[in-house]
Amino acid sequence: MAKPHVLVIPYPAQGHVIPTLELTQRLVKQGIKVTFMNTEVNNKLVTSNWLDKDSFGDLISMVSIPDGLEPWEDRSDLCKLTLSILQTMPNKLEELVEKINKEDDDKVTCVIADDCMGWAIRVAKKMGIRRAAFWPASVATLASILSFQKLIDDGIINNKGLPLKEETIQLSETMPPIKSENLGWVCFKDVATIESTFKLIQEAEEAFKMTEWFICNSTIELEAAAFSMYPKLLPIGPLLASNRLADQAGHFWQEDSTCLTWLDQQQPSSVIYIAFGSFTIFNQTQFEEIALGLEHTNRPFLWVVRPGMTKETTTEYPNGFMERVGSRGRIVSWAPQQKVLAHTSVACFMSHCGWNSTLEGTTNGVPFLCWPYFADQYHNESYICDIWKTGLRLENYESGIITQGEITSKVDKLLSDKTFRAKALDFKEKVTTSVREGGFSHRNLSNFIEWIKEI
Incomplete structure (x- = not known):
């Protein structure tokens, strides 16, 4: 009998890879087969620094596709990286899924993608694959992303994401205030990077509409106001290796213990x-x-x-x-x-x-x-x-x-x-109560895993 087979796709940055790989390990612990897709450069970094990568046997497979840049090019240039990702990775993802489905008895049944990789959700929909989005950062940040059209309508940013005036934004009374110049896509030094990052923001908002589940690495106890704004968002965090008494994986550098x-x-x-x-x-x-x-x-x-x-x-x-x-x-x-x-x-x-x-x-x-x-x-x-x-x-x-x-x-x-x-x-x-058995985050993660098994 074929197993559920999930393709997990993080955004290619250290702070995104670590919690996404932690989510992957939670799925694998429940007997779900996972293919974890990194960029080629990041895959080499992660696998070389992961001390326990063989502990899950044949249930986890680490694969990679190119991000479109040459190995020696600077990936801290986020404008260049973003444009390259959007031009290169969607077609490469389709090719990867077709290759897996041709060679593996357990075909890909679900794609879980970082919402900053919203294009991957679009590819999954095109290929008729069930899909979920994962948000590894604060839900307050995600709320500002999902509210970008309101910010345009209110004259705070233009349709390319650039701020039109300095203003402190507070989406609800109990959410943290944020200055317009510190919005997640605005805080870069040059206009080109802001505009290219805003394209990812627009993709993320579209992906929000195309997902069946949208899970977040947060907890209701920390961000009640943000979650109340978007009931579709479900907290399953904090996803920390220490919660399961294990070593953290996904580092780009070797830890000095x-x-x-x-x-x-x-x-x-x-x-x-x-x-x-x-x-x-x-x-x-x-x-x-x-x-x-x-x-x-x-x-x-x-x-x-x-x-x-x-x-x-x-x-x-x-x-x-x-x-x-x-x-x-x-x-x-x-x-x-x-x-x-x-x-x-x-x-x-x-x-x-x-x-x-x-x-x-x-x-x-x-x-x-x-x-x-x-x-x-x-x-x-x-x-x-x-x-x-x-x-x-x-x-x-x-x-x-x-x-x-x-x-x-x-x-x-x-x-x-x-x-x-x-x-x-x-x-x-x-x-810590939220992630223990019976806690709100724990129940949401358990329900999400059951949904994957039923596909």
């Missing part, structure tokens, strides 16, 4: 953990201010400095910095973040506020120091600081630089005020 041993040697609730995700880039001046700010806190810190995090060819620390901080500071190129945030020695999380990091910190009851870089991270900062009140903003004021004094001052304020930790622990309990 030796930092966990270093954490074991620190006092409870003493360590500042600093990580800015896979996209954030600093200039040398800002990088040095971070280093000196951490030094002047006189607290232990674990700092993730990934390759390419500064604009310079090599990362330069302030003179004498390493000698002065000594063993009080630990610097790694990539960390097993879920395990770090679960560690009892971690006091707070200085973060770019990517949604994965936001969920990981919240699930572990860790208060935040917020430093958003782009896109949905401003929504998430507003949740943390304005709605949930589990963290503080780091302000750059007029200089454009967040100073060492601002860093030390906010660290002291966050850690001396116990209400931040108390609120964070309260949200931890609410969020």
Whole structure:
């Protein structure tokens, strides 16, 4: 008897691949056959850094198709990448599905695609395949995407997605406010990237209309107002490997797990953990201010400095910095973040506020120091600081630089005020309850899996 066979398609970015691969593993655990489709470049990165990729036997297959760019081309150029994806990948996806259905007894019965890959939903519909969309970021961000026509009608953006005026947008009273210049597709530096990203936004809104299920990596306890705006959206998160006591997969860089041993040697609730995700880039001046700010806190810190995090060819620390901080500071190129945030020695999380990091910190009851870089991270900062009140903003004021004094001052304020930790622990309990058996997210995921099995 043929098994249900799901083709899962993430958007080709680190923050999208990780939760989509976590969803894949939940399906496989329930006996569902999954083909996980990455771009060729990302597939090599993920499979080379996934320590346990053989644990599911023949139920999971990692495949790839080209994104249309040459291997050496810069995929951080989102305008170029987006246009290439839209030109290349739809036809390649059709070819892949036809190849699978020809060679595999278990034909593809369902496509689950990241909503930023809305074209894949359109291809699935064309081929007569059942389809579901997955949203790995905050539902507040998705709500702003699904409301783009209203923003046009209200004269806030034009029909190419460009802002017409500076305005603070609040889609409902209890949703985080967002400045028009910080909308997910607007916050890039050049018009061409904004316009090309807006094409993905329009595809995402169309995909919303063509899906039978639309599942989200969030929870009603965190985003009740956003979910109430769009009842079709169903929370199934947070999707974290730590919830099933497993190692996280989908990393583009090799984790340095030796930092966990270093954490074991620190006092409870003493360590500042600093990580800015896979996209954030600093200039040398800002990088040095971070280093000196951490030094002047006189607290232990674990700092993730990934390759390419500064604009310079090599990362330069302030003179004498390493000698002065000594063993009080630990610097790694990539960390097993879920395990770090679960560690009892971690006091707070200085973060770019990517949604994965936001969920990981919240699930572990860790208060935040917020430093958003782009896109949905401003929504998430507003949740943390304005709605949930589990963290503080780091302000750059007029200089454009967040100073060492601002860093030390906010660290002291966050850690001396116990209400931040108390609120964070309260949200931890609410969020973890939702993914336990009987919780709202757990029930939604179980119902979704049953739907897949019935196809």
